[in-house]
Amino acid sequence: MRSSSFYASYQTQHQAKGKAKARLMPLRIAHRRSAAPKTKDRRTRATTTRREARREAAAGRCSSSGLPRSGSSTPMESSPTRSSSSSLSLPPSPSDRQGRLTTTQLEQLRVEQEVYGIYRLFHGVAPHTRSFMVELWRDKHIEFLARGLKQLGPSYHVLDANRPWLCYWIIHSITLMGESVNSELEDNVVQFLSHCEDKNGGYGGGPGQMPHLATTYAAVNTLITLGSEMSLSSIHRENMLKFLLQMKDSSGAFRMHNGGEIDVRACYTAISVASILNVLDDELVTDLGNYILSCQTYEGGIAGEPGSEAHGGYTFCGLATMILINEVDKLDLPSLVDWVASRQGVECGFQGRVNKLVDGCYSFWQGGVLALAQRLLPIVHKQLESSFISGVQASAECKKSCNFTAGETGQDENLCRAGTSHPDNEGEKLSDFGFSSIGRQTECGPLFHSIALQQYILLCSQVLEGGFRDKPGKQRDFYHSCYCLSGLSVSQYSWSKDDGEPPLTSAVLGPYTNLLEPVHPLYNVVLHKYYKSHEFFSTL
Numbered sequence: 001m002r003s004s005s006f007y008a009s010y011q012t013q014h015q016a017k018g019k020a021k022a023r024l025m026p027l028r029i030a031h032r033r034s035a036a037p038k039t040k041d042r043r044t045r046a047t048t049t050r051r052e053a054r055r056e057a058a059a060g061r062c063s064s065s066g067l068p069r070s071g072s073s074t075p076m077e078s079s080p081t082r083s084s085s086s087s088l089s090l091p092p093s094p095s096d097r098q099g100r101l102t103t104t105q106l107e108q109l110r111v112e113q114e115v116y117g118i119y120r121l122f123h124g125v126a127p128h129t130r131s132f133m134v135e136l137w138r139d140k141h142i143e144f145l146a147r148g149l150k151q152l153g154p155s156y157h158v159l160d161a162n163r164p165w166l167c168y169w170i171i172h173s174i175t176l177m178g179e180s181v182n183s184e185l186e187d188n189v190v191q192f193l194s195h196c197e198d199k200n201g202g203y204g205g206g207p208g209q210m211p212h213l214a215t216t217y218a219a220v221n222t223l224i225t226l227g228s229e230m231s232l233s234s235i236h237r238e239n240m241l242k243f244l245l246q247m248k249d250s251s252g253a254f255r256m257h258n259g260g261e262i263d264v265r266a267c268y269t270a271i272s273v274a275s276i277l278n279v280l281d282d283e284l285v286t287d288l289g290n291y292i293l294s295c296q297t298y299e300g301g302i303a304g305e306p307g308s309e310a311h312g313g314y315t316f317c318g319l320a321t322m323i324l325i326n327e328v329d330k331l332d333l334p335s336l337v338d339w340v341a342s343r344q345g346v347e348c349g350f351q352g353r354v355n356k357l358v359d360g361c362y363s364f365w366q367g368g369v370l371a372l373a374q375r376l377l378p379i380v381h382k383q384l385e386s387s388f389i390s391g392v393q394a395s396a397e398c399k400k401s402c403n404f405t406a407g408e409t410g411q412d413e414n415l416c417r418a419g420t421s422h423p424d425n426e427g428e429k430l431s432d433f434g435f436s437s438i439g440r441q442t443e444c445g446p447l448f449h450s451i452a453l454q455q456y457i458l459l460c461s462q463v464l465e466g467g468f469r470d471k472p473g474k475q476r477d478f479y480h481s482c483y484c485l486s487g488l489s490v491s492q493y494s495w496s497k498d499d500g501e502p503p504l505t506s507a508v509l510g511p512y513t514n515l516l517e518p519v520h521p522l523y524n525v526v527l528h529k530y531y532k533s534h535e536f537f538s539t540l
Contacts, residue, residue, distance in 0.1 A: 104355065111357055114472045115347045118459050134458045134510035136488075137466070138177050141481065144466030145170045148478055149185060161205030161212075164196055164219040169482035171225050175526045176485045176516045181226075190231045193219045201236065201243030211243055212257045217269035224276065224525050224533040232536050241279045244270050252287025263304040264295050268317030275324045276523055276530070278537040280430040289327035292318045299354070300335030312352040312365045315340060319369055320522050323376075326433050333373065333380045334387075337447060340369045344448050349456035349471075359470050360461035360480050363453055363487020364524065370447040371490045371521045375440040434522050435534055438499045446494035453491045454509035457484050486524055489516040500527050 101109070122133055148170050159166060167189055171181065181189070195207040196219060202211025203219035223231040247254045247270060254266040267288060274280040294306045295318060301310025302318035319336065322328040343350050343366050350362035373380070428436065461468045461484045467476030468484035492515055493500075495507040500518045508515050520530040 104357075107357060111471060111473075112346060115358075115456075115460055118472065119455075122455075122459060131511060134455065134514070136177075136458065136510065136514040136516075137462065137464060140464065140466035141468075141485075142174060142177060142179055142466075144476070145173050145478070145481065146181070149181065149189075161209060162215065162218075163206045164193060164203055164215045164222060165205075166478060167193065168218040168222040168225070169478040171222055172525065173478070173482050173485050175225050175529065176489055176519070178517055186226050186228065186231070189222065189226065190228075190234055193223060194234055197234075197236070198243070199239075201239030201241070201246075210257055212260075213247060213254060213266050213269040213273075214256060216240075216243070217273055220273050220276065221523065221525055225529050227529045227532050229536075232533060235277065237277050237279050237537075237540065240273065240277060241281075244274055244279075244284060248284060252289075252291040264292060264302060264314045264317045264321070265304065267292060268321045271321050271324050272523055275431050275434045276525075276533065276537070278431045278534075278540065280324070282430070285325045285430060288325060289322060289330050292322055292327075293330050296331055296336070300332060300337075300339035302336070309353060310339060312340070312343060312350065312362045312369075316365045316369050319372055323372060323437055323522060324433055325430065326428075328376060329379050329383075332383070333376060334384055337370070337373045337380065340366050340373075341447055344453070347456055347460070347471075348449065348452035349460065350448075350453070357471065358456070360457060360468055360487070361470065361483040363457055363461075364483040364490060367448060367453060367487045367490045367494075368521045368524070371494060372437075373447055374442040374444065374494070375437060377443050434520075437522060438520055438527070438530075441497050446491070448491075448494075450491040450494045450507065451509050454488060457488050457491075458510060458514075485516060486519055488514075489519050490521060492516060493518045 122130060125133070148166065152166070156166075171189070174181065180186075192207075193203065196203045196205070196209070196215070198204060198211040200211070202213070203216045204211050205215045209215075220235060223235055244254075246258070247256075247266070249255055249262050251262065253262045253264075254270040255262050256266045256269075260266075271280065271284065271288070274284055292302070295303045295308075295314070297303055297308075297310040299310045301312070302315040303310055304314045315336065319328070319331070322331055343352070343354075343362070345351055345358055347358040349358040349360060350366035351358050352362050352365065457468070460472050461470070461480065463469055463476040465476075467478070468481040469476045470480055492508050493503055496503050496518075499520075503515070505512050518527045519525065520527050523530060525533075
């Protein structure tokens with residue numbers, strides 16, 4: 001029998017043991033002090049040692065950067081009860097660093113300690129218990145999600161302008177787990193979203209609200225996920241195209257709503273909707289790629305707007321947009337991949353920005369970027385090759401200016417022409433790039449630690465009463481449930497060469513019954529639902 005009390009009790013027991021071990025170190029130091037011989041010279045040395053010890057304790061065993069000093073031991077390393085089979089090391093205690101670290105660094109240490117406690121227990125139990133601990137609690141999750149579709153508590157009034165998002169987060173999560181809503185509930189959702197649709201195109205956050213690109217994206221994805229002819233035919237594509245064109249800005253980007261902000265998120269939601277509904281045209285795409293390119297930062301990630309900080313959510317939106325409009329080769333893909341891969345931290349999950357805390361939702365936003373990049377490796381390799389060739393050519397030009405012969409420069413004409421060609425897809429319709437991208441076979445395994453990510457999602461984000469959360473200590477919600485499950489699906493299928501190909505058992509953490517439905521990583525809809533909608537809209 002499954003027992004949520006067991007899972008809660010082992011965390012409580014571990015925290016109690018951790019506090020006891022934290023007290024153990026000063027007691028030992030006090031014992032050694034009292035045992036010191038009381039000769040004058042030794043008293044002087046003991047006093048000096050005690051002063052050094054106090055200075056050491058005040059400064060903590062870490063450098064000003066927050067990283068452990070070389071040669072220093074942590075309380076975990078000094079504990080005689082440490083399991084020899086565990087390679088985990090205890091993060092430094094936040095209380096020991098109070099006077100030295102910033103609030104963000106202290107929060108980071110607290111999160112690391114809490115996550116460490118869960119992982120240490122996981123690696124210390126019997127194999128059959130481990131399998132239990134990383135099981136996906138489908139029934140509890142579906143119960144939590146389905147309840148949200150019928151009735152929400154008063155605390156959700158702040159999301160009144162996001163009601164299509166609630167429909168998407170919940171229905172997409174249920175579909176990922178291989179379930180569907182009943183026909184009555186489906187009819188209710190379709191009717192509700194029809195009331196959110198503006199007569200001039202686009203969907204608002206609720207009935208009577210102004211159309212907005214974000215809620216339009218959520219509403220369209222919800223109707224595609226439901227997948228019935230009634231839901232798909234309820235979308236008025238002609239009015240939708242007019243709305244999207246109205247949101248188009250002279251910069252090439254899009255506004256979120258009439259008079260609203262311009263950012264990469266608006267660009268993605270507009271292009272995603274146009275692509276999946278088969279209405280994407282040249283007018284929507286004009287100058288868009290140059291705007292996205294202007295948002296890529298020196299780090300490699302993509303910001304929400306030019307001059308801002310690289311961010312995981314915007315990086316996904318920017319990359320997906322560039323793939324959908326067939327301009328992805330304009331981006332500096334090697335540095336983008338490097339930046340995103342570096343966001344997977346010691347907790348095994350992803351952070352959204354540099355020096356920020358881990359968050360379960362970035363399991364998809366960052367994991368999805370790397371899933372897309374797996375299919376772009378030929379372009380990545382060409383860019384790296386071109387970068388090398390540019391260096392060779394620059395060196396050769398320098399030698400030529402010094403009157404070296406062509407042979408003496410070592411320049412190979414064939415090499416210099418390499419990496420400059422692009423795939424011949426000029427005859428392909430713009431709306432087809434979303435379809436063709438998923439058909440590309442991956443050439444290598446995942447570009448992130450997929451099993452480690454699954455471990456973070458199942459052990460640290462999963463709530464045994466149902467739903468998922470940002471990190472330990474946070475509350476569950478529908479948003480994190482959606483993107484934790486989406487990230488879990490992406491990581492499970494990250495070793496599959498072809499789209500939707502069932503992964504090997506070694507690619508799925510825990511029992512194979514944990515396996516979710518595959519998603520289309522460009523749109524984040526379940527793959528077979530996407531194929532059905534693509535067939536439907538291609539005939540219109």
